[in-house]
Amino acid sequence: MLSSFELERRRKADTNLDIAPLIDIVFLLLIFFVLSSHFVSLKGFKVKLPKAVYAQTQKNEQVTVFINKEGDVFLNDTRVELDKLKVLVRSELNKANSKTVVIKADEDVSLGLAVKVMDIAKEANADGLVISTKTANDEKNK
Numbered sequence: 001m002l003s004s005f006e007l008e009r010r011r012k013a014d015t016n017l018d019i020a021p022l023i024d025i026v027f028l029l030l031i032f033f034v035l036s037s038h039f040v041s042l043k044g045f046k047v048k049l050p051k052a053v054y055a056q057t058q059k060n061e062q063v064t065v066f067i068n069k070e071g072d073v074f075l076n077d078t079r080v081e082l083d084k085l086k087v088l089v090r091s092e093l094n095k096a097n098s099k100t101v102v103i104k105a106d107e108d109v110s111l112g113l114a115v116k117v118m119d120i121a122k123e124a125n126a127d128g129l130v131i132s133t134k135t136a137n138d139e140k141n142k
Contacts, residue, residue: 062096063089065121067105071113082116089124099127 065085066074073080075088093099101121105114118129 062098062100063092063126064102064104065089065117067103067109067113067117069106069108071109073117082120085117086120086124089121089126093124093126099125100130101126101128102130102132104132 064076068074073082073085075085075092080088089101093101101124103114103117103121105117114131121129
């Protein structure tokens with residue numbers, strides 16, 4: 001007859017952990033995430049910025065207004081109508097640390113629309129306006 005010590009020792013000796021299925025699952029998850037990461041589309045607007053020789057980099061872009069080639073106006077990531085832009089910019093400026101509005105307008109946008117957006121931003125109590133451009137360094141890095 002076996003003692004309780006021998007029975008306990010046999011149970012411990014018989015346990016075996018096979019990690020091969022775990023490695024297979026981790027490998028399949030890795031492949032899934034690598035392949036699916038290529039299908040994630042990033043939000044953004046196609047805006048061809050005008051070129052400037054003496055442009056400076058701005059650090060705090062808190063409130064950004066985009067104007068695309070078709071004349072659509074976007075506040076940060078949301079399309080807005082011009083008549084609602086002032087109220088929305090004012091609320092964004094109240095939340096932001098910097099009271100500067102960055103305007104990223106396509107180079108083919110009419111000057112009248114760009115000036116209208118600048119006026120709206122100033123009416124919304126923006127302390128400063130920045131017109132975003134690309135520099136010669138931006139062209140070299142492409």
